[in-house]
Amino acid sequence: MNITITNRVTHDCAQGSDAWHALRAKHFTASEASAMLGVSKYQTRADLIKRKATGLAEEVDAGTQRRFDAGHAAEAAARPIVESHLGDDLYPITMTADVNGLPLLASMDGLTMLGDTGWETKLLNQDLRADVEAGTLHEHYTVQMEQQLMVSGADRIYFTTTDGTPENTFGVWYESNPALRERIVAGWAQFAKDVAAYVPEPETVKPAGKAPDALPALRIEVTGMVTASNLAAFREHALAVFGGIKTDLQTDADFADAERTVKWCKEVEDRLDAAKQHALSQTASIDDLFRTIDAIKEEARQKRLTLDKLVKAEKENRKSEIVAQARKAFADHWSALCRRVGGEWIPAVGVSYFADAIKGLKSLDSMRDKASTALAHAKIEANAVADRIDANRKTVEDMSLMPDFAQVCTKATDDFAALYAMRKQQRADAEAKRLEAEREKIRREEEAKARAEAERIAQAERDRIRAEEQAKVLEASAAERIRLRAEAEAREQAMQADAAKRAADLKAMAGALPEPPPQFAQPQADTGAKITLGQINQRLSPIALSVAGLAQLGIQPAGKERAAVLYLESDVARICSVLIRHLTTVARGEIKEAA
Template sequence: MKIHNVAQGSAEWHALRAQHRTASEAPAMMGASKYQTRTELLSMKKTGIVPEVTAQQQRIFDRGHATEALARPIVEGRIGEDLFPIVGTSGNLLASMDGATMLGEILFEHKLWNASLVAQVRAGQLEPHYYWQLEQQLLVSGAEMVIFVCSDGTEENFVSMEYRPVPGRAEQLVEGWKQFEVDLAAFESEPAAAVSVGVSPESLPALRIEVTGMVTASNLEQFKAHSLAVFDGINTDLQTDQHFADAEKTVKWCGDVEDRLAAAKQHALSQTESIDALFRAIDEISAQARAKRLELDKLVKARKVAIRDEIVISAAKALQDHLDKINISFGGKVRMPVVKADFAGAIKGKKTISSLRDAADSELARAKIEASQIGDGIRANLDSLRSLAKDHAFLFNDAQQLVLKDNDDLVSVIKVRINEHETAEAKKLEVQREQIRQQELQRIADEQAAAAMAAEVKPEPVEAPVSQATKPAAVRQVAGSPKVAPKPTKLEARVTDLEALVKAVAAGEVPIAVLTVNWQALDDLVDAEGSEFSMPGVTLEQVAA
């Protein structure tokens, strides 16, 4: 926050406010002010023309400043710190605080004592008219809370509450000012409309009829011509508040004309029994007055309904155009959810065209602000999906639902899904590797078994025993020399190989089928050599079983 050394209420302060969007204007910008409409604020910012302060308003302002000064020491005594009025800005937002502590952690805002606000403070629930100002003060200053006081400057009439930032409101306020800037750029200021007072057509000349046994004097023909001309000139194309006011006044005037004509006719009847021409003229004029009265009455009612419908339809179309622009910014991947706007409810009870339009425009601005907030959140989530899940897009076919989540929640979902997917893929890969390893072991075992079965096992010829005396001297064993170890037989070699094979099978490194095949080969070799099988802890019967 940038603090400005200007006194509140000074010319410098007013000049600074004109260049910024102020906290006191925030309720009107959000369409929640009791004293200024959003349209009036747009007009004031567009033209720079600030309504003059009336004498009555000035008296209220002066009283407010006086009670604020009396209430400040009460608050200081309760919090144990001094409070200093400050004016600060952050970007194009400005806030004038009635008081702030030295470190700026606590703010003070004072309002004049009134029963309605006192009830809100005691309940701890402020209307938007009040809390939007406080939200902007907190946003600009970065303070933790505002001590909101309603008093008349005395301890007896003094109530207060602590207001802290409500999650989501600051973001809504920022979006509100963004939408206000857009609307301000397109705003066309119109002259202030005066209060519409109905004007009926010019008065008709007094109808004078004198009769004896016949009409002796009458301006009936001139009266008739003038009356019909006036009726033809009555406006029936109702577009503005002035038109409606004129039409409603004319309806009453036509009724008066009918009554006066009836009275004139009755007066004439009292003077003569029958004057046909006089009566026909009077009846014709009376019929014209009645027809115009009924026509205008129906037009007033029909046009009011039609204009209300036009305002509601126009506002709904403007909101849809705003949503379409946001959808385009998503690149066609997702769409905005439904943003509800109650335009019919907003204009309910409004009487004038200007109030109808202002109410609809305020509801339109509120809906646009909400839509823009949602759109910003969706764009942030789309960025997260693009950056974190660019290689795993197939895991997020429900993106339409995911982008409506809080961004932190979405990031968690992305990480969990990717982690689960990668874990599952790693398990699949491990299973495939194990299958390949087992297939390779099986292939090796099959090759070994096939080689063993293909080998022919033939007994070696038995040589006749040779006496020591007949052996050559070169090979005759010398007495006392060490014995030479006999060469292992094929059976002994096979037993050694099979012992290692048994251990491999027990360790799960070789399929049992290989052992069975080799045992069969060993059994055949035992039979051929006529020897006894011997391997510690292992028998042919065990293998066969």
Template structure:
């Protein structure tokens, strides 16, 4: 926080505030202020003109509030055992004027004038948004741990306090709110402030005078009729502005009064005579005209009010859709914003004037835009994490629409887990493939070796047969005599030894190929090999064997 050496309330302080978003304006910016509408804040910021402050408000509210604050400060200092210093500080484009701050800056003091409702809220530890947005900005600007919120009149008797700590998510929403406020301020066009309309009824009709003595002896009925119908015909039924609506409401009441007066005049005439047809028909005609106009106006007022409300809601909904469409376009088309809730009908409920209807709708629109922008920022952060961590593994994240809605920390963890699992599965697949290739190659080698050995054995047999055919048969040796005598117990048995016997030549060749047995276990049958060379001559060919000339 950057501390500014200006005293609160001075011209220098006002000049500094004009260049920042202040904490006291935060509730109005968020549409939660009880004292200023969001549109009023936009107007003040755009024009640079503050709302007029009457001498009564200055003397009995502002000045009295500062006096109560000054007397409450030592009470709180005594309770916490630390001095509190007024501070004006900024952080970025945000400003906070602190009623008090401890020397180390970990505790803030905010004072509000005593009122029973606020005191009850403080006792319950539940502050309205009208107050907590200011506290959130103070904490954000100062970096303090907490604010001690005091409601008092500067006396020990009327002094209540509570500790307010930052609420997770509110600071981010506040920053997004100011960002949206700046965007709205760029496009805001000041409109003329129109005072609340006060309706006026049509001009007063002349008093209807009737005297009868069995017949009408004196009456201004014809003049009354002409004037009444002229006034009724001039009543405006094209309702567009607040003034029109106020006039219409007043006219409806006026029409009712005219009907009542005509009925009274008729009753007065009846009390003087039993039947005067012309008198009654004229009165009935005027009364019916008045009643018809009243009913017409009532319907028009009701219908136009509904139409204006619908127009305001429809316009706000269209503005929100446009804002969401712009955000979706900025997200690159891969993902879309989730549903952004809005309740424009609820926001304008209970509002009477057109100005209040529009302000309520615009405040709800700003809230929804802030919500949408916050969600978009979170999605952009997640998209950036995906682009950084999963640049070569996009195919693993086809559910990106669901993934970008997660908290960023959770998403980063999920990305790493998915990629690690994929790499392990891929390594297992490749190892299995390599093992299969090794086995196939070993089998091929064993088959080839078996075929070679078979061919060698066949050639050796053929060579041996040819050799035996050309060699004289030798005298057969006598068969060895077999003794049937059991070995003597006195003669020690002949020592025994282990001897290897090849039962699966293919398996042995495979073991040599894989390095599990030395190649020396495979002995070359040189005689058989030479016989094959002798038979085939220079046409002899065998893998791993070459021909060379030697002395005969």
């Protein structure tokens, strides 16, 4: 909790004066702080709320005033003793300050001129002396001194209990407790709300309770037999009284009457037992007398037991009602805080919290006060948690860093800030690693690109060299082809010249020798035998003839057998003769053409 203290003012008014009382009425005082937190030895929180809300204060009775006077006298007598012990002068002082907007006041028994050391004293009693010597003061005192330190700005307070004599002055140092200071500030904040919401309740006088009218005295005299008794009249009257006892308890008066009647019934039982014992002391056995007494006693006993159960049940009902009201008030407050912080992250009080607060108490007023005080404490704690959640949420700039906010939002603000800073740093480190990895990836990619580019350039150079080499090879091949073509042309020319020479030689030879007449085979006699074109080609192989070719030579088919073309067997010789003549003609034509 952040505590802001402003407007510290020292007031020039004597403690106990009208001006001092008027100033206290406008502020929350250090002496009231223990009652506000419900730890006062002398005043309840409910009474303090009523007094602050209405401005009414109980009058100081003579006994209380005597205690005040004795305390003031002991304070005055102890002042020089304490000043001597501290080695500094002490001045009574009244100061006010605004603490988180709350008007607080502290009246101190003494403060040094430098304002760094204070003094608070209480009238000597042996229990307080034991606490001082043990160094363990009750919160009734430490709460008051913590507010005094907060308002005055002092560093420490010397607390004493004394009767004004050196030998009976006992002291202990008190220094600030930050946790208690936060409780006080939060407590006054809740107290201010409770004062503003205060609704006066009509004053009621606590019923004293009354028992039924007394029964008449039971008189029995026996001398071996009952000689005198008003038992019949006593019984009739007793039963009438028992029948008139109210068992439907509604009001506080009914409740008090029932408690008193339970005690009265027990007294009736005891008196009947005494009468019975008195009769027994006078005679051995008077059956009718005893049966009557037992019947009256049983009636009283049953009425007592019934009322006792009703009283206990009603007490439990009232206790349950007080607890239920406190639980509902806290539940409403808790729900409002949860809506404020945006989630049900504020711990709720335990089921038995308010029941434990009133455990062992007998009066309804004390139960109500303790339940109210416990409710205030629960609200104060819930408010503190809600404030922590608000403060922690404001710390978070990036909620994605706190996916478990619901689980950690109630941590102390310093712890939460440290956790958030750690996660923020972890993310920053992870982001730095990611960026470094990305830069490394880019660097590797650039290196790969550079290597690829270098390889591309090298490959291009190799391709250029290979192309140049191939060009040289092609150029050499072309030159070789030109050379070979030239050589071929030269050979061709030589061959043509040689062919021309041979043709001339053949021509010369042809002109010198007569051409022999062609010799043809004699035609065979036609026997009617036939032969296929395929068979003719087999005989003439490697010369192959066709039907069309033979037709040009003047040889016609003699028929067909399926797909085979048939010729006369006798035509074979004629075919050969025609071929020879044709070939000779062709040969002569070539010689002439060559010439």
